[in-house]
Amino acid sequence: VQLVESGGGLVQPGGSLRLSCATSGFTLDYYTIGWFRQAPGKEREGVSCISSGDGGTYYADSVKGRFTISRDNAKSTVYLQMHNLKPEDTAVYYCATDWADRGGLDRGEYDYWGQGTQVTVSS
Numbered sequence: 001v002q003l004v005e006s007g008g009g010l011v012q013p014g015g016s017l018r019l020s021c022a023t024s025g026f027t028l029d030y031y032t033i034g035w036f037r038q039a040p041g042k043e044r045e046g047v048s049c050i051s052s053g054d055g056g057t058y059y060a061d062s063v064k065g066r067f068t069i070s071r072d073n074a075k076s077t078v079y080l081q082m083h084n085l086k087p088e089d090t091a092v093y094y095c096a097t098d099w100a101d102r103g104g105l106d107r108g109e110y111d112y113w114g115q116g117t118q119v120t121v122s123s
Contacts, residue, residue, distance in 0.1 A: 001025040001112045003095050008117030011085055019080040019117060021095030029053070029073040032098040034110055035080045037091035037119075044094070046105025048080060056103055063089075085121045092116040 007019040021033065034049035048059045048069040057069050068081045078095060096110035 001097070003097065003112060003114035005093060005095055005114045005117040008093060008119045010120045010122065012123050013086060013121055015085050015121070016081070016083045017085065017119060019082070019093055019095075019119070021078040021080075021114060023076045023078070023095075023097075026097070028071065028076045028078070030101070032101045032103050033071065033078045034096050034098060034105060034107075035069065035078075036094045036096060036105075036107055036110075037089075038094070038116075039088075039091040042091075044107055046107060047093070049098070049103060049105055050078060051103040052101050058103060058105060060105065082119075085119075087121050090119060090121050092118050 002024045004022045030052050032051045035047040036044050037047050038044040050057050050069045050071050066084045070079045094116045096113045098110050
């Protein structure tokens, strides 16, 4: 099982980025995939997740309306499109799998994690 995040970088406030989570070693559309982030000195928090099957999505209130999660099963990749970025979105972003496909953002329910990609929002 492997998850590899990419797409992070430095962006100005109000800008956009698209993160990718490339997966391998399992069938992507059978499981929930979540995006989490961790800012310096803070706990890792859930951002968004997408469930198997019909691909139900869930967002943290802090990103609702600005971030969109999607899944391309043919490419075994999950995306996080981020718009109207704010300085408080600065963090390392991680993707992870929930084998039980619970569709939530409790990080304790996630089993495998990627190495993370840095997102910095600054002018």
